[in-house]
Amino acid sequence: MARETILLSRQEIGRQIDVVDTIDAIERAMGVYEKGEDYLPPKAIFEIPVGEPAMAACITGMTKAANLLSMKVGHERTNNPQRQLPTTNSWISCFDPLTGELLMICDGTLPTMYRTAAAAAVGARQLARPDSRTLAVIGAGQLGRECLRAVAAVRLFAKIYVHDRFENAARALAQELHGRVKAPIEVASAEAACRAADVIVTATNSREPIVMSDWIRPGTHLSCMGADLHEKIECEMKLLPRCRLFADKIEHALLRGEVSQAVQHGLLGKDCYAGSLGQVINGAPGRRAADEITMFDGVGIGIQDTTIVRTIYDQAVKKNLGQRMAFS
Numbered sequence: 001m002a003r004e005t006i007l008l009s010r011q012e013i014g015r016q017i018d019v020v021d022t023i024d025a026i027e028r029a030m031g032v033y034e035k036g037e038d039y040l041p042p043k044a045i046f047e048i049p050v051g052e053p054a055m056a057a058c059i060t061g062m063t064k065a066a067n068l069l070s071m072k073v074g075h076e077r078t079n080n081p082q083r084q085l086p087t088t089n090s091w092i093s094c095f096d097p098l099t100g101e102l103l104m105i106c107d108g109t110l111p112t113m114y115r116t117a118a119a120a121a122v123g124a125r126q127l128a129r130p131d132s133r134t135l136a137v138i139g140a141g142q143l144g145r146e147c148l149r150a151v152a153a154v155r156l157f158a159k160i161y162v163h164d165r166f167e168n169a170a171r172a173l174a175q176e177l178h179g180r181v182k183a184p185i186e187v188a189s190a191e192a193a194c195r196a197a198d199v200i201v202t203a204t205n206s207r208e209p210i211v212m213s214d215w216i217r218p219g220t221h222l223s224c225m226g227a228d229l230h231e232k233i234e235c236e237m238k239l240l241p242r243c244r245l246f247a248d249k250i251e252h253a254l255l256r257g258e259v260s261q262a263v264q265h266g267l268l269g270k271d272c273y274a275g276s277l278g279q280v281i282n283g284a285p286g287r288r289a290a291d292e293i294t295m296f297d298g299v300g301i302g303i304q305d306t307t308i309v310r311t312i313y314d315q316a317v318k319k320n321l322g323q324r325m326a327f328s
C-alpha cells in the first residue's frame, strides 16, 4: 500500500532545523556530487506571461546518499513586495526514487534559503582567509538573513556589516539577529561595508552592480548568491577578472550566475572559472595566496535541495510532524 504523504509548512521546518546545522551536509553533498554519482537534470525556467516580470523554475535532484528525488517549483515575482508578499516562493515534492511514491510536499522557500546560505558559508569556509575578521552582507531579505547566520558560523568574525537599499530592512535584520551571532552587527553603506570586509556575501535581486571593484581589498572572499538569472548582477564587471572564480555548477553559472553578463560582453572567457567548489571540497586548490581575491558564484543546484529535504523528511517521520494525506 502506498505510503501517506506528509504535508509540512515553513513554520514547522523552521522549528526543527537551523540553517547553521545544514552547512556540513551541504558541503558533503557538493563534494559527492562532483564525483558524478548523483542525478541532476537541467533547471527548467519559464517566463509567465502576466504583463510584469514573473518567472517560475523547476529544479530536480536525486542523491545516492539521500535516496530521495526532490522536485522543486519556485516562483519569483519582482512586484510582490507591493502586495506584501515575498519576492520568491517555492514548494518541494519529495519522491521515493524507486517506487515514485510521493513522500512529502513541503514549503520550499525556507529550505532554499537554508541550502543557499549553507553553500555561501561553504564557499567562505573553503576560500576565505582563515584570519578573516569582518563580514559584509549585502541584501537584508530572506536570503540575506540566512546567509548572515550561516557565514558568521564559519569564521571568527569580530564585526558584521549589513547593507540593503532600504535602510529599515537592514536595521530590522540587525536587530533581529542581535545576540544570535557572536559578532556585533552594524548597518552600513555598501561602500563602507565592502571596504571593511574580509568576506562579502551578496544576496540581493539587483539588476545593477552594487559592489564596486575599487572597494575590494586584496585577500577578500566573495560568496555571490543573489544573481541566479542572466539579467541579475551584483558586482561591477571589472571586479571579476581580479578574482579567482569558482561556481557550484559551471555550465549553469556561465549562463545565469554573477559572471554571465561579463562572459556575454567578452570580458571573461568561458574558461573563467578555476573550478567548482565541489572540486575544492574534494582537495583541488582553492585560495593560493593571502592576497588573492576569491569568489564563489552560486546559482543553486537541485542536489542541495535533496540534501536539505532528506533531513526535513526524517525529522517529520521521527517526530510525527505535519499533516498526513492519502491521495488515493
Ligand SMILES: NC(=O)c1ccc[n+]([C@@H]2O[C@H](COP(=O)([O-])OP(=O)(O)OC[C@H]3O[C@@H](n4cnc5c(N)ncnc54)[C@H](O)[C@@H]3O)[C@@H](O)[C@H]2O)c1
Pocket: 076, 086, 087, 088, 112, 113, 116, 138, 139, 140, 141, 142, 143, 144, 163, 164, 165, 166, 169, 203, 204, 205, 206, 207, 208, 210, 225, 226, 227, 228, 232, 298, 299, 300, 301
Ligand atoms: N543562488 C541561489 O541558489 C539562490 C537561491 C535563492 C534565492 N536566490 C536569489 O537571491 C536573491 C534574493 O532573494 P530573496 O528571497 O532574499 O529576496 P528578497 O526580496 O527577500 O531580498 C532581496 C533584498 O535585496 C535588496 N536589494 C535589491 N536590490 C538592491 C540594491 N541594488 N542594493 C542593495 N540592496 C538591494 C532588497 O531591498 C531586498 O531587501 C534573488 O535574486 C533570488 O532569486 C538565489
